[in-house]
Amino acid sequence: MVVGATGQIGRAAVTALAGDGWEVTAVSRGGGRDESWPAQVRTARADREDDAALAAAVGDGCEVLVDVVAYGPAHAGQLVSLADRVGSAVVISSVSVYEDDKGRGFDTQGEPEGFPEYPVPMTEEQRTVTPGDSSYSTRKAGLERELLAAGDRLPTTLLRAGAIHGPYSPLPRELYFVKRNLDGRARRVLSYRGRSRFHTASTHNIAELIRLASLRPGSRVLNTCDPEVLTAAEIGAAIDAVMGVTTETVLLEGPPRAQSVGRTPWSTRLPVVADMSAAERELGYRPVLSYTESLPETVDWLARRLDRQDWREAFPALAGVYPDLFDYPAEDAFVNACGGGPDPGPPPQHRRTAYGLGVACGVQVTSALSSLPVSR
Template sequence: MVIGAAGQIGRPAVNALARDGWAVTAASRSGGRDAAWPEGVRTVRLDREDGDALARVVGGGCDVLVDMVAFGAAHARQLTALADRIGSAVVISSVSVYEDGRGRGFDTQERPDGFPEYPVPLPETQRTVAPGEATYSTRKVALERELLAAGDRLPATVLRAGAVHGPHCRSPRELYFVKRNLDGRGRRVLAYGGASRFHPASVHNLAELIRLAAARPGSRVLNACDAEAPTVASIAAAIDAVMGVRTETVSVDGPPPAPRVGETPWSVPRPVVVDMSAAERELGYRPVVGYADSLPETVASIADRLAGTDWRTAYPKMAQAYGDLFDYAAEDAWLGA
């Protein structure tokens, strides 16, 4: 059973599991079906917040439950309450749970010098923020700890995903460069010398990790990212190549030189690069796609969604998270000066 099957990770995960021989029930709020799924996939509507509805969908039981949309301790308890009917679980978490030796994490990044300084690569043994209900990161930690504490009753693989990318993403970071190219912007400004690295995670590689974890039940936490962590300058160049354009890059040492100038969704002052050796060792994980090779379908998906539509209407969550990503007037004023 896959909860959140109609989402960006759920779609390829259902496909990977079904083609691996599993009889899959795809549960989502819409109850929709992806055209790529095999005919044998069963679909069902489910409100993730309704524990009784979840229990009814699980019914007499399932060998594996994959949860894309679990947030917080309450969702973990929904699953552990059904431990006698679930063989094992695979649950998506996030690399945002980590904090550095000075207590800095994703929740402190807006403070002066608040961005964390993680080891490179970042292992699963790195400490996390405290569990709680205050933020996305603290809720994910609470989710993880509830599940791991119940490992003797419900083996659960927790996958800490990085910067998720691929089609059907509601907040695709690639939008930043795709839209600029569509708008004919011939120059771009990149802060931090264009060297920022924020480890991406293809939906197809996450689906592969889910497929492997489903076949190897256990109580564990694993990083879940691509093989490589390209710089933001490399990402920009790769998107240019897919779209057949050439763009001049103006690199700026240090932070953005002016508000809304040089800051991309990947722009971080220190690298976020995770260690994938545990997933390789415990699951036999090998990425099924590289970042650059995955871009054509991502770019096409974004371009199609933007066609004739304001970007804030097409991607409201992106606008909410990042504000005005495309302040060309501010950029031109700085470049002119």
């Protein structure tokens, strides 16, 4: 049984499990079906906030319950209450539960000197935030604590995902580059010299770990990320390659300007990189595809969504977190103040370059960005 089956991760999980021979029941609030699922996939309607409805969907029981929409201790208690009818569980968590050795984590990023300094790469042994109800991170930590405490009553694999990407995302970070290209913006600005690294996690790779964990029940925590860790500049170059466009990149020294200029959904002062060796060791995990190999599917889905509606209507969650993600006037004003002139429009030659404006504005002149191989 997959709870949250019509969401971003759930769709891929149902596909992977059905392809592996499981009899799958896809549970969602609307009880819908993805057109790509095999005909034998059953559907059920249940709101996971409704204890009775979820219990009714479980019915006489299931061998594995996959929950991609569990967020706190109450949801953990809900799952544990079904332990007599569930063989094991696989539950999605997040790398946001980690904190550094000074007690800094995702929740302290906005504070002076509050950005966490994690080990690179970071293993599952890294300390985590104190469970609570104050934030997404503390609720996920509470979820983990309660499910791990259940032990053999409900063996649960917790998957700590990175920056999740793929079609049907409510928070598609790739939109930062895709929309600029669709809008004909030939220049973009990246903070931290485009070197930010926030480990990504493809829904296909997450689904593969769900598949493997379903075959080997146990109480464990595993990082869940892609095989490579691209920088923000490399992600932009890879998306350009998929879309067949040319751009210039302004690389800023340090943080974004005016809170929005140069800020991307991957912008971090220090790297967030997860160690994937435990998943390889414990489950024999091998990634299904790389970040760049996953991009054509994502770019196509985003382009089709934007063709029908404004980006804020299409992705309200993203607009809520990044309301100024496409503040082109602010970008142009900053570049003009540094002597760069207006956005040049699409250049005549197909090449990607890094664009320097001078150290007076905290912008460093750099060499050309190299192309990345992309599966089309």
